[in-house]
Amino acid sequence: MGEKIGVYVCHCGSNIAGVVDVVGVAKWAEENLPNVRVARDYKFMCSSLGQEMIEKDVKDLGLTRVVVAACSPHLHEATFRNACKRAGLNPYLFEMVSIREQVSWVTKDKTVATEKSKMLISGGVRRVVHHQPLEPLFVDINPNVLVVGGGIAGIQAALEIADQGSHVYLVEREPSIGGHMAQFDKTFPTLDCAACILTPKMFTAGNHPNITLLTWSEVEKVDGFIGNFTVQIRQKARKVIADKCTGCGVCEEKCPKKVIDHMFEAGMGTRKAIYTPFPQAVPKYPVIDVENCIYYQRGTCKACEKFCPTGAIDFDQKDEMMTVQVGNVILATGYELFDARRVPQYGYGRLANVVTNLEFERLSNTAGPTSGKIVLRDGVTAPQTVGIIHCVGSRDIKYNVDCSAICCMQSLKFAHLVKEKTGAKVYNFYIDIRTPGKTYDEFYRRILDEGVHFIRGKVAEVTDAPRFPGEEGKLVIQVEDTLAGRQLRVPVDMVVLSAAMQPRVDSKEVGQKFGISCSANGWFIERHPKLDPVATMTEGIFIAGVCQGPKDIPATVSQGAAAAARVLGLIGQKQVTLEPVRASITQDNCSGCRICNNLCPFNAITFIEDRAVSDINPALCQGCGTCVSACPAGAITGSHFTNQQIMAQIEGVLFDLNVQGAREEMERVPA
Amino acid sequence: MSKNGKPKFAMYWAAACGGCEIAVLNINEGILDVDANFDVVFWPVAMDAKYKDVEAMPDKSITLTLFNGAIRNDENAHIAQMLRAKSQVLVAFGACACEGGIPGLGNLSSKQQILDTAFSTISTDNPKELRPQTTFKMPEGALHIPTMYETVKSLDQVVPVDYYIPGCPPESNQIAAVVGLVIKALKGEAQLPPAGAVIGASQSTVCDECKRTRGEKTITQFTRMATFQPREDQCLLEQGILCSGMATRSGCDARCPVANMPCVGCYGPAPDVIDQGARMMSAVASVVDSKDPAEIEKIMRGVVDPTGTFYRFGMPRSLMRHAKG
Numbered sequence: 001m002g003e004k005i006g007v008y009v010c011h012c013g014s015n016i017a018g019v020v021d022v023v024g025v026a027k028w029a030e031e032n033l034p035n036v037r038v039a040r041d042y043k044f045m046c047s048s049l050g051q052e053m054i055e056k057d058v059k060d061l062g063l064t065r066v067v068v069a070a071c072s073p074h075l076h077e078a079t080f081r082n083a084c085k086r087a088g089l090n091p092y093l094f095e096m097v098s099i100r101e102q103v104s105w106v107t108k109d110k111t112v113a114t115e116k117s118k119m120l121i122s123g124g125v126r127r128v129v130h131h132q133p134l135e136p137l138f139v140d141i142n143p144n145v146l147v148v149g150g151g152i153a154g155i156q157a158a159l160e161i162a163d164q165g166s167h168v169y170l171v172e173r174e175p176s177i178g179g180h181m182a183q184f185d186k187t188f189p190t191l192d193c194a195a196c197i198l199t200p201k202m203f204t205a206g207n208h209p210n211i212t213l214l215t216w217s218e219v220e221k222v223d224g225f226i227g228n229f230t231v232q233i234r235q236k237a238r239k240v241i242a243d244k245c246t247g248c249g250v251c252e253e254k255c256p257k258k259v260i261d262h263m264f265e266a267g268m269g270t271r272k273a274i275y276t277p278f279p280q281a282v283p284k285y286p287v288i289d290v291e292n293c294i295y296y297q298r299g300t301c302k303a304c305e306k307f308c309p310t311g312a313i314d315f316d317q318k319d320e321m322m323t324v325q326v327g328n329v330i331l332a333t334g335y336e337l338f339d340a341r342r343v344p345q346y347g348y349g350r351l352a353n354v355v356t357n358l359e360f361e362r363l364s365n366t367a368g369p370t371s372g373k374i375v376l377r378d379g380v381t382a383p384q385t386v387g388i389i390h391c392v393g394s395r396d397i398k399y400n401v402d403c404s405a406i407c408c409m410q411s412l413k414f415a416h417l418v419k420e421k422t423g424a425k426v427y428n429f430y431i432d433i434r435t436p437g438k439t440y441d442e443f444y445r446r447i448l449d450e451g452v453h454f455i456r457g458k459v460a461e462v463t464d465a466p467r468f469p470g471e472e473g474k475l476v477i478q479v480e481d482t483l484a485g486r487q488l489r490v491p492v493d494m495v496v497l498s499a500a501m502q503p504r505v506d507s508k509e510v511g512q513k514f515g516i517s518c519s520a521n522g523w524f525i526e527r528h529p530k531l532d533p534v535a536t537m538t539e540g541i542f543i544a545g546v547c548q549g550p551k552d553i554p555a556t557v558s559q560g561a562a563a564a565a566r567v568l569g570l571i572g573q574k575q576v577t578l579e580p581v582r583a584s585i586t587q588d589n590c591s592g593c594r595i596c597n598n599l600c601p602f603n604a605i606t607f608i609e610d611r612a613v614s615d616i617n618p619a620l621c622q623g624c625g626t627c628v629s630a631c632p633a634g635a636i637t638g639s640h641f642t643n644q645q646i647m648a649q650i651e652g653v654l655f656d657l658n659v660q661g662a663r664e665e666m667e668r669v670p671a
Numbered sequence: 672m673s674k675n676g677k678p679k680f681a682m683y684w685a686a687a688c689g690g691c692e693i694a695v696l697n698i699n700e701g702i703l704d705v706d707a708n709f710d711v712v713f714w715p716v717a718m719d720a721k722y723k724d725v726e727a728m729p730d731k732s733i734t735l736t737l738f739n740g741a742i743r744n745d746e747n748a749h750i751a752q753m754l755r756a757k758s759q760v761l762v763a764f765g766a767c768a769c770e771g772g773i774p775g776l777g778n779l780s781s782k783q784q785i786l787d788t789a790f791s792t793i794s795t796d797n798p799k800e801l802r803p804q805t806t807f808k809m810p811e812g813a814l815h816i817p818t819m820y821e822t823v824k825s826l827d828q829v830v831p832v833d834y835y836i837p838g839c840p841p842e843s844n845q846i847a848a849v850v851g852l853v854i855k856a857l858k859g860e861a862q863l864p865p866a867g868a869v870i871g872a873s874q875s876t877v878c879d880e881c882k883r884t885r886g887e888k889t890i891t892q893f894t895r896m897a898t899f900q901p902r903e904d905q906c907l908l909e910q911g912i913l914c915s916g917m918a919t920r921s922g923c924d925a926r927c928p929v930a931n932m933p934c935v936g937c938y939g940p941a942p943d944v945i946d947q948g949a950r951m952m953s954a955v956a957s958v959v960d961s962k963d964p965a966e967i968e969k970i971m972r973g974v975v976d977p978t979g980t981f982y983r984f985g986m987p988r989s990l991m992r993h994a995k996g
Contacts, residue, residue: 589941
């Protein structure tokens with residue numbers, strides 16, 4: 001082959017060198033591997049000194065290929081490709097071998113770690129000689145942006161982007177934007193009203209010239225890649241003509257059908273069959289709930305149509321599909337509340353006065369069903385004692401192992417609101433109090449000073465069966481006070497369960513639609529947990545807010561803004577560089593069998609009828625390799641992942657069979 | 672060259688069914704050209720010859736040897752080595768010599784299992800559990816029969832091969848064309864392809880020669896010829912028939928699909944493909960039209976004999992080669 005290869009083995013401080021004999025590995029590589037001109041080890045290859053070492057060798061020794069054995073390519077492949085480029089070597093004549101994530105971090109056994117490092121480097125060395133110089137591709141970035149989810153994260157992201165001048169399509173599944181925040185009463189720790197701070201933002205988003213608001217809509221399909229996504233959106237039929245509706249509310253007033261509102265009012269109140277979820281809803285147009293509307297059930301009524309002054313009701317309206325072109329996508333799809341029925345010992349759904357956090361928010365909200373009066377289910381009696389249980393469905397291996405991050409502060413807020421509004425005696429049952437935000441601990445101390453009782457212990461059960469005098473007609477909370485070391489039975493009138501935040505039930509499906517992955521429990525996975533929290537492994541798809549993991553409002557807003565900043569950064573670049581790793585079809589070998597035709601996730605493959613062969617559009621191809629492995633004729637080649645490269649790498653990895661003469665043993669078919 | 676000035680020709684039949692021999696005779700009058708242009712020195716099926724006669728020939732004295740059949744025993748291997756030494760051009764002729772062929776399916780079982788099946792199953796009357804012995808002492812001396820190998824090998828796993836003519840058997844028109852080319856090359860009128868080439872076949876796959884219309888593939892059910900009468904104008908795979916045409920080298924004029932039968936893959940892998948069966952499997956798996964694991968499982972159960980279907984001719988030369996352990 002005649003290539004001159006430089007092999008560089010990184011210590012990564014003690015990350016690699018602590019387990020792998022890096023000096024020995026480098027020496028071994030120089031002495032044993034074919035075409036290796038030089039092999040060195042270095043403390044930190046990614047440092048500027050490490051990179052300069054490569055550049056110097058390329059120039060002085062005339063290296064034609066470079067192999068770096070260090071961390072994962074995700075981290076530093078780009079770093080070393082750039083070093084090669086600076087030295088005048090095509091960056092794709094470089095191969096990165098992971099001996100940290102795949103070796104030193106997964107074993108403590110120094111011998112096997114060193115041997116495995118040799119195997120992987122051997123594979124890299126044998127692969128790299130088959131590398132071809134490749135040139136990157138550039139594509140223009142469409143400045144339009146899709147934001148999915150109209151909660152506070154999505155609204156914030158949309159506003160940031162729209163204010164800068166790019167166009168945003170803000171898609172929301174429900175009839176109004178606002179998300180969970182719109183349901184809340186007060187926000188911790190400042191106790192300002194959620195609606196007061198949220199609705200101006202909703203209004204701005206709804207009226208922004210650069211925002212196309214698509215509520216009562218869902219994304220059906222996403223094609224394309226960073227810079228050029230084609231998104232199909234289903235606009236569900238509102239049965240109300242938006243252009244004619246003035247939002248006067250007469251239809252809602254006249255509608256004879258009352259429905260329990262499980263969404264916005266969390267089951268605590270009712271709405272009509274034609275409704276806007278709440279008075280400040282954006283947009284102002286109502287929707288008809290087809291499942292409950294009398295007209296759709298019995299074919300008569302049409303009260304709304306009769307009374308609508310502008311003739312905006314259209315019972316025949318159908319779902320509409322629209323297709324939009326965007327360059328980037330921000331997912332801000334939020335969370336779902338843990339179903340407290342799953343903890344049967346707390347009695348939710350069985351014991352009337354056990355309520356969830358969201359129900360409490362609606363009770364306490366002055367715009368809610370009780371006009372802000374905190375009362376029992378009978379609707380009149382104010383509770384005299386209230387127990388608030390933290391961590392319901394959180395920090396529990398049976399449900400969600402994670403801390404929901406907001407429950408402590410939320411429960412403290414509830415305690416304050418109960419005290420303030422009813423003067424009731426309040427008990428908070430907690431496992432640990434977690435108040436890590438700015439001024440959060442101050443809020444905790446304030447609630448302590450207000451005389452709220454704190455009992456440290458995980459509640460065993462909530463029961464309405466009295467055992468002692470004074471428990472009759474009460475809900476009794478059975479708990480071990482772990483600080484006092486004794487069992488307690490606390491009779492209360494009302495129990496509030498701080499139920500966990502959990503991923504949306506369809507988060508995995510949504511993730512698949514956008515080509516991103518979810519953690520085992522269903523939160524979207526960020527590109528890097530610390531350094532890239534709003535990007536994902538799919539270029540051009542960003543995540544913000546609770547869909548990435550539990551967080552409070554300030555963190556959610558920060559992520560919305562951060563995702564917007566990332567997107568604006570890309571829009572500002574106008575072009576994006578794409579990896580030249582692409583598939584191509586050798587036309588002479590293609591028989592036109594059409595196996596590949598509907599496999600491409602990016603729709604890059606077309607069938608050319610007159611020549612009866614398939615072809616790949618390199619601008620659309622993302623180099624995923626699906627068609628390469630599917631092609632039965634082997635007519636499709638993935639550049640940088642050719643058969644030759646992969647087979648050489650595999651043979652290299654099996655080096656020990658080579659040196660010990662055992663390769664022949666493997667090759668030998670038993671006689 | 673022999674005394675009459677003609678180049679020498681040999682053909683040998685190792686572990687194979689004999690179809691390749693018939694295919695050569697199937698070139699009809701072309702066989703007279705073979706005789707006119709070659710001096711046939713060794714062709715056990717057509718003329719009497721002894722191994723010791725071949726042994727006595729000088730190295731490289733045979734111009735062209737067509738070797739059909741896989742290597743199943745030490746006799747096959749011995750003759751392969753001998754003919755390699757005596758031949759200028761050694762051709763792996765037919766699917767068995769090229770890929771291991773149908774005998775290669777024996778690689779799914781060990782030698783012991785094969786012998787047990789042949790000599791100890793309930794349908795065999797063998798109370799003493801006798802097994803074939805490779806040597807037997809007679810008063811006149813020891814007799815030897817060939818020793819069966821543990822596995823079946825392709826010809827090129829035993830000796831270096833110059834050309835490959837695939838097919839089970841190779842199509843007669845392709846054989847005639849190859850013979851014609853060799854004759855021309857001997858006269859200096861044509862050039863032989865580079866060594867190691869597959870000759871008597873094309874560069875694409877069977878679909879290229881198949882006249883059926885092909886659309887995008889979405890398979891929801893596999894079916895078998897025994898229970899289904901496929902349409903004659905539509906791609907068989909699209910109708911749920913496991914046709915290997917898309918993964919099989921072209922050159923046969925798509926004879927089986929034309930006759931409304933699925934391609935069985937006898938022409939071997941397409942150019943540059945290492946493992947025909949793996950190619951076929953990943954292609955088929957790619958077009959199963961479901962995202963529901965249970966349904967996929969159900970659809971895939973329709974593939975009754977995956978190894979026998981996808982590796983019918985290619986097991987010994989595939990990446991797996993043979994069953995382990």
